[in-house]
């Protein structure tokens with residue numbers, strides 16, 4: 001049983017969430033988990049201007065995902081930061097290169113989940129996840145969110161990400177806020193959930 005966590009992260013927040021998703025998935029026996037990042041589309045000059053060189057270097061150990069790896073996975077968790085309430089361009093470009101998989105029906109019946117990060121609390125986390133679902137549904141993937149069975153979902157004693165659609169974190173306007181323990185718990189929960197569902201589906 002192979003679960004792939006594929007993400008893009010400019011400043012590291014989605015990367016941190018991806019690690020938590022993978023940790024959750026690995027807690028399910030018999031599930032092999034790989035983390036991959038999608039190819040960068042920004043020039044080095046743009047990355048310098050955006051102050052992202054250090055955070056990119058910190059992710060350089062994560063292999064870049066190939067399209068074929070998607071086809072080999074039984075379940076895939078997609079992580080993307082919000083860009084105007086949608087997935088980022090890097091993830092869009094990667095998914096737009098999956099036409100061959102679509103023609104082959106290679107992802108039909110496979111499980112998928114989405115997690116995200118936004119700068120502000122109401123900056124489009126839910127729309128990012130839901131609009132990403134649309135692409136995955138065109139591939140015939142079976143979507144799993146983050147149900148209220150995860151008890152961190154209902155917390156109102158602190159500012160927190162997380163919705164029934166998927167795990168999320170709030171990065172702050174300058175990226176100064178890092179995933180809270182509750183948000184990481186949501187990411188772990190969703191990773192474990194998808195892994196358990198994938199096992200059941202295979203059985």
Ligand SMILES: Cc1cc2nc3c(=O)[nH]c(=O)nc-3n(C[C@H](O)[C@H](O)[C@H](O)COP(=O)(O)O)c2cc1C
Nearest residue numbers: 009010011012013014081084085117118119120123
């Ligand atoms: C072009 C662009 C558009 C963005 N749009 C939004 C947005 O609509 N809402 C929001 O809250 N944050 C927005 N952000 C902030 C990012 O979502 C934030 O930097 C990201 O979640 C941090 O995750 P990362 O560290 O994994 O890159 C935007 C950032 C950029 C560069």
